[in-house]
Amino acid sequence: MVHLPSIPSRNGSDNCADPALVMSVDDLSASYNGAPALHSVSFDVYRGERVGIVGPNGAGKSTLFKAIVGLLPHHGSISIQGASCRQSHTMVGYVPQHEAIDWKFPATVWDVVMMGRARQIGYILPPRKRDRHAVRAALERVGLWGLRRRQIGELSGGQRRRVFVARALAQQASVLLLDEPFSGVDAQAETEIFDVLDVLREEGVAVLLATHNLAQAATHYDKLMMINGGRMLAFGPPQQVYTPANLATTFGDRIALWQDGDQYIMIADKPCHDHDDYQHAHSHARPF
Ligand code: ADP
Numbered sequence: 363m364v365h366l367p368s369i370p371s372r373n374g375s376d377n378c379a380d381p382a383l384v385m386s387v388d389d390l391s392a393s394y395n396g397a398p399a400l401h402s403v404s405f406d407v408y409r410g411e412r413v414g415i416v417g418p419n420g421a422g423k424s425t426l427f428k429a430i431v432g433l434l435p436h437h438g439s440i441s442i443q444g445a446s447c448r449q450s451h452t453m454v455g456y457v458p459q460h461e462a463i464d465w466k467f468p469a470t471v472w473d474v475v476m477m478g479r480a481r482q483i484g485y486i487l488p489p490r491k492r493d494r495h496a497v498r499a500a501l502e503r504v505g506l507w508g509l510r511r512r513q514i515g516e517l518s519g520g521q522r523r524r525v526f527v528a529r530a531l532a533q534q535a536s537v538l539l540l541d542e543p544f545s546g547v548d549a550q551a552e553t554e555i556f557d558v559l560d561v562l563r564e565e566g567v568a569v570l571l572a573t574h575n576l577a578q579a580a581t582h583y584d585k586l587m588m589i590n591g592g593r594m595l596a597f598g599p600p601q602q603v604y605t606p607a608n609l610a611t612t613f614g615d616r617i618a619l620w621q622d623g624d625q626y627i628m629i630a631d632k633p634c635h636d637h638d639d640y641q642h643a644h645s646h647a648r649p650f
Contacts, residue, residue: 390438392429414583422592423572455530478532500531520551
């Protein structure tokens, strides 16, 4: 069993006064059928921030997301723009892992994005003009307006991710949780997803994104959360989180970190233990 150092809880200052603060998670714990899976996680997310959640398989990344959106019994507090957890679940857009979605479900792109308006519409009333406008605007923002009549099962992997981002946009969520959106997509789709993330940033939407791509996380995210065994080991800018000690504690001996001044960090599967050998063997590798 891996024992991770505990993160000191925050100093209890009243962050709600900060207008840039979008989400505040405090002492969040969650369990599956009584078995603890997330232990006392606390962090703040600010407007437009992009936060990568990194950790090995089974670390608790999906569990964190499910707890935030209320899909799991949990303790602790989550507030979104000052509203308490119960009121704020609809202010969080959640895109589960690709495998967790039934792509054979007979729904069009338009239908899925309109689901993001369920709270505004209510469950009995038909969509109003403003709902249709919101769906159209969301689809245009992710570049899928032309595909609105397609069945979701007919879309490519990258397009499917963008549909769910559009659903969150139509929902007017302040925070978006994306569970491994890049798994199984090609480089082109990845670029398109990042383009959409840039749009979200411009609109002030904070994005938390679970990812296995540690190298990409170092350069494409404002902050990282390193998580393992359901505990948050580190949270902050990538340079602060990707320390050799944190990487070794979380990923064991498989990951090497190489820093060249303040400029470059390289993270890769570690082929050998000696740093000079490693540097020589990978001298062709592209710094980022
Ligand atoms: P990650 O997303 O980082 O791969 P998860 O959050 O899915 O990790 O899993 C965290 C822990 O919770 C793991 O030990 C996993 O086995 C357990 N777990 C996940 N889903 C369930 C479930 N539905 N029932 C019971 N345990 C689960």
